[in-house]
Amino acid sequence: MSVLVYTETENGKLKKTALEVASYAKGVADMLGATVTAVTVNAESTNELSKYGVDKVLTVKNDKLGNFNAKAYADVLKQAAQKENSKVVIVSSSANAKFMAPILAINLNAGYASNVVALPESDSPFKVKRTAFTNKAFNITEISSEVKLIGLSKNAYGLKENNGAATEESFSPELNEADFSTEVTNVDKVTGKVTIADAEIVVSGGRGLKGPENWEMIEELADVLGAATACSKPVSDMGWRPHSEHVGQTGKPVAANLYVAVGISGAIQHLAGINASKVKLVINNDAEAPFFKAADYGVVGDAFEVVPQLIEKLKEF
Numbered sequence: 001m002s003v004l005v006y007t008e009t010e011n012g013k014l015k016k017t018a019l020e021v022a023s024y025a026k027g028v029a030d031m032l033g034a035t036v037t038a039v040t041v042n043a044e045s046t047n048e049l050s051k052y053g054v055d056k057v058l059t060v061k062n063d064k065l066g067n068f069n070a071k072a073y074a075d076v077l078k079q080a081a082q083k084e085n086s087k088v089v090i091v092s093s094s095a096n097a098k099f100m101a102p103i104l105a106i107n108l109n110a111g112y113a114s115n116v117v118a119l120p121e122s123d124s125p126f127k128v129k130r131t132a133f134t135n136k137a138f139n140i141t142e143i144s145s146e147v148k149l150i151g152l153s154k155n156a157y158g159l160k161e162n163n164g165a166a167t168e169e170s171f172s173p174e175l176n177e178a179d180f181s182t183e184v185t186n187v188d189k190v191t192g193k194v195t196i197a198d199a200e201i202v203v204s205g206g207r208g209l210k211g212p213e214n215w216e217m218i219e220e221l222a223d224v225l226g227a228a229t230a231c232s233k234p235v236s237d238m239g240w241r242p243h244s245e246h247v248g249q250t251g252k253p254v255a256a257n258l259y260v261a262v263g264i265s266g267a268i269q270h271l272a273g274i275n276a277s278k279v280k281l282v283i284n285n286d287a288e289a290p291f292f293k294a295a296d297y298g299v300v301g302d303a304f305e306v307v308p309q310l311i312e313k314l315k316e317f
């Protein structure tokens, strides 16, 4: 038996989440006494997967799959799961994987648990821990179908290196023309900067920054840290920043390794979207700001004094 894992690529390169789901799949496979088979689509190289416990890589090369297509990719994974006799299939929580997973679940007649944050608590019955209520609670979900589909939350498990040697096998699944009734034909990125979804670090600004003219220091701090920029809802509502940067309950979710909040009060709706982040650093001039209760590190001070000093210090490294 093989645990099947979908290892995503971007421009032919394996994404970090691909290595994380591979690490997790290895943990599940060890529990079940199984091996790990990864599926890649149009990857330039799959060598890295060996390091994260993958035993076999099914490499799919097909120009028709150049741009993500949820139905077609779900079909590819279904055929891979059937070929490998996989009873557990693991995907990430990327936007594409979340789009595809329900289709794949139907294709495989599988029970699907999304937002999983830990290895299964038991394999018989098969129980997994998931986040619920915008990360404010956990639940234990039992998957009773024969085939189980797991969506792993970003940064929940981390990377676990293993000394392995994966074999590579070319895999040519049959493509169904009906899956291509709608097709993405071209993707133009609107920014060359780090996106919130992919970012390990996010620097976020709130109304405490007083106006859009003061965002230069937020952008500079983000540049020094290799981070994405984000903002609270009122900031994007007022047009200080683009809506694509709005994070929180009604904006984008953030599960970064480090979330830096500058001049943000920490309202419950803001926290709901960012509290899956590992470490939260809060800079606020009001010691009573609610965000400090959720923070791992806090600086009580004026952002206009603290942020420039932080940038200068970080530049020394």
Ligand code: FAD
Pocket: 205, 206, 207, 208, 209, 231, 232, 233, 234, 235, 246, 247, 248, 249, 250, 251, 262, 263, 264, 265, 266, 267, 268, 269, 270, 273, 283, 284, 285, 286, 289, 301, 302, 303, 304
């Ligand atoms: P404020 O609440 O005005 O806070 C500004 C903070 O900056 C204060 O804590 C202040 O002490 C600090 N400050 C001021 N000057 C300085 C300085 N010089 N240096 C350092 N700190 C300073 N909000 C979101 O962010 N995301 C959401 O998804 C979201 N969804 C919502 C959904 C609903 C249904 C509702 C009702 C609200 C939602 N909100 C959301 C709004 C939310 O309730 C808050 O109003 C909002 O998060 C506040 O934004 P803020 O912290 O930037 O501004």
